[in-house]
Every structure is written in structure tokens, then in C-alpha cells.
Amino acid sequence: KPFHRILLTGAAGGLGKILREKLKDWTDILRVSDLADLGAAQEGEEVVQCDLADKAAVMDLVKDVELILHFGGISVEASFEDIMRANIQGTYNIYEAAHHHKVRRVIFASSNHTIGFYKTTDFIDATMPPRPDGIYGVSKCFGESLSRYYYDRVGIETVCVRIGSAFPAPANRRMLTTYLSYDDLVELLRCAAFTPRVGYTIVFGVSDNREKWWSNHAASHLGYEPKDSSDKFAHLFPDTGRYPDADDVGSTYQGGGFILSGPQYKP
Ligand code: NAI
Numbered sequence: 001k002p003f004h005r006i007l008l009t010g011a012a013g014g015l016g017k018i019l020r021e022k023l024k025d026w027t028d029i030l031r032v033s034d035l036a037d038l039g040a041a042q043e044g045e046e047v048v049q050c051d052l053a054d055k056a057a058v059m060d061l062v063k064d065v066e067l068i069l070h071f072g073g074i075s076v077e078a079s080f081e082d083i084m085r086a087n088i089q090g091t092y093n094i095y096e097a098a099h100h101h102k103v104r105r106v107i108f109a110s111s112n113h114t115i116g117f118y119k120t121t122d123f124i125d126a127t128m129p130p131r132p133d134g135i136y137g138v139s140k141c142f143g144e145s146l147s148r149y150y151y152d153r154v155g156i157e158t159v160c161v162r163i164g165s166a167f168p169a170p171a172n173r174r175m176l177t178t179y180l181s182y183d184d185l186v187e188l189l190r191c192a193a194f195t196p197r198v199g200y201t202i203v204f205g206v207s208d209n210r211e212k213w214w215s216n217h218a219a220s221h222l223g224y225e226p227k228d229s230s231d232k233f234a235h236l237f238p239d240t241g242r243y244p245d246a247d248d249v250g251s252t253y254q255g256g257g258f259i260l261s262g263p264q265y266k267p
């Protein structure tokens, strides 16, 4: 197989469960990790339960790994203290350990919430400044900056995947634009893992949906070509033809409901 050992963090999560199955063809050993219980190791797996905020544990976790898919952490808006431990301290620990163990490449599960304060009338690309829409989004911006630094300073390559909405189906009208099918996610990760040189790349993780907010021209070297579209779900969320109210942040900003979801938000 192309890799001997890949590490997947966040393996007990929604996406982790999918990837735990899909990555096995790529690697002799898939080391799956999470804070939550992962069950027994399956064939071709190593299971390591640990807290990303525990630096010593993460040092051990990353040993003898060739590629890291870093999907672990808090995946929604939460208190600064919780996000600081899981996403900021946790991602720092991953990069320190990657440097220590000479890991060449990381694929970082970033988020569209790094840019959630752009408007739904904006069309943006990865060269434009981040505009996070909450503390969760800020923590993903930290991960993007940190990985940029580790590339410039010590040459660890990273592909930051700004995932849109990767679920079995869109759950609301906004997700018709942000939807990323599981198959397209796996294809994007394949491009991120197997493109010979990626340097430091930010790519939007989105399917070929009819409405688009994000251009991937800055990541064209990855060769990612989404095959799916949210079109088949469009009938679930018909356009009412009404303009949203001027203060309807859910429709005004790309981050949708996240804009108002955090404990930090005080009306
Ligand atoms: P999830 O919340 O289902 O999974 C995250 C996993 O990380 C959980 O199993 C959790 O136990 C683990 N985790 C949390 N704190 C931890 C810690 N301190 N130490 C070790 N493990 C810890 O989230 P999901 O949907 O699977 O997302 C995976 C990654 O992709 C996350 O980093 C998320 O921010 C990112 N993402 C996901 C999107 C989606 O549409 N599903 C969209 C944008 C980003």
C-alpha cells in the first residue's frame, strides 16, 4: 500500500467514522485516535484513545507516522476555554509532535467558519483574508496560521481543507451551497495525500453545487474535481422568492447560524 502508517485524529466523530473505513486502502496500518471510545482495533488498525491537549500523549501518538489527517477537536462553537484546549493546544501539540517525529505532511480539517463573516453575495478564494465568525472559526484560523508557520519554518507540508458541510445530506437551504458529499471529501483527501508536492495549500471542501461562494483556483495543483452536487436535494428547500430580512444573519453571512451560536455572542 502507498503508506505504511497514517494517523487519523477525531476517528470517533461523524467524519472520522467514515474515514476510518475509507482510508484503509491507502495504508498498511491506520492509527485511529480520539478522546471518545473507538471500540476494539479492527484488522490493519491501531487504536489510541487520548486527549489532544495532553502533549506527552500526542508525542507518543504521532510516533512512526507518515501522514496525519487531523480531524479531532471541537467541531462547533463552544466556550473559549474548551476550544483552547482541544483546537488550539491540541493542534499545536500535533505540529510539535509532527516536527519531532519528522512527519512530512498533515491534512488539517479546517472549516468554512474561518471565512464565515463574508457575505452570501461574496465570491472568495483562499488568497483573501480570513473572516472567522466565532471562537471556533478563530481556532481554525489558528490552525491555518500554525501550519503555515510550520511549513515556512521547518517544511512540514499541510493541506488545510476548509470543509463546508459534510453530512449525508444538506440540512437546510444554506447547505445547498456548502454541501460536501462524503465521496467528494474522500476524493479531496486523496488529492491532498497523493499530490507529490503540496507545500502549504488551502482548499475549500465543497461539492460541485449549483450556487458557489468559493473558488479553488489557488489549489488547482491538487487536481480536485468534485463529482457530486447538492442539486438532488434542492427540492427539500424551495426558494420562497422573498428577500431575507436585513437583520437575518443566517442568510446574510456565509457562516449562517454559527454567527449567532456562540456563548460569546451577546445581542
Ligand atoms: P465531530 O464533532 O463529530 O468529531 C470530532 C471528534 O473529535 C469527536 O469524536 C471528539 O470526541 C474528538 N475530540 C474533541 N475534542 C478532543 C480532544 N481534546 N482530544 C481528542 N479528540 C477530541 O466532528 P466532525 O463533523 O466529524 O468533524 C471532524 C473535523 O472536521 C472537525 O475538526 C471539524 O471542525 C471539521 N469540520 C467538519 C465539518 C462537517 O461538515 N462535518 C465542516 C467543517 C469542519
Ligand code: 15L
Binding pocket: 075, 076, 111, 112, 113, 163, 164, 165, 166, 175, 178, 255
Ligand atoms: C463546521 O465547521 C462544523 O464542524 C459542522 O458541524 C457544520 O456545522 C459545518 O461547519 C457547516 O458550516 O455547516
